[in-house]
Amino acid sequence: MEEIHETGKHYYNNLTEKQKYIAKEMFFLADLNGDESLSISEYVNFLGDMGFKSCNNKSFFAKLDKNGDGMLDFDEFLSLYYLYCSDKLVFCDGRGCGAFLKGTYFTCIDCFNNESNTFNLCSFCFYSWNYDCHKHTTLLDNSSLLRYMKERANRRSSYASNKSSIVDTRGDYSSSEKTEVEIQMEVEIGDVAALCSGCSIM
Known part of the structure; x- marks a missing residue:
């Protein structure tokens, strides 16, 4: 402290x-x-x-x-x-733990991205599986999470730029829509690739 x-x-x-x-x-x-x-x-x-x-x-x-x-x-x-x-009042959600997480800890990225409440574990609870069954499976340590967030933001920015440059010269909406979907898929695939290559612990 x-x-x-x-x-x-x-x-x-x-x-x-x-x-x-x-x-x-x-x-x-x-x-x-x-x-x-x-x-x-x-x-x-x-x-x-x-x-x-x-x-x-x-x-x-x-x-x-x-x-x-x-x-x-x-x-x-x-x-x-x-x-x-600074939003650093983070505590372990491990079974009966509740430790203040001031060092390395693990966060569920699905909850972090989409839920109102995050799911966090201290190193001990993470490695010893000391937590109730959780609906998501991918947890990153806080350092890897920062890299993931940066990579995700970069890819979202790239997707937005590509989307704005799409011009459907034939007036075929379905063609343009397909292109956007393809770009979105590339973004999601890129997120997963960054997640797997940039994180030593999952």
């Missing part, structure tokens, strides 16, 4: 004044008694009101509490704020 604590402070320092104001307001909103620190009860109640289930507990509070005094000052709160704003 040390790296996250440091990143949180640097993240805050690079915010605009308006964004810094929002971060402070969020902290003051959680600080019900106005003592400029968050107790465990204030922390749990605040995150519960925001709808966070996986991190509104004593275990995650202790990770954020860098000096171990049982309270979160503003600097320690910034770690939570950074994780929240």
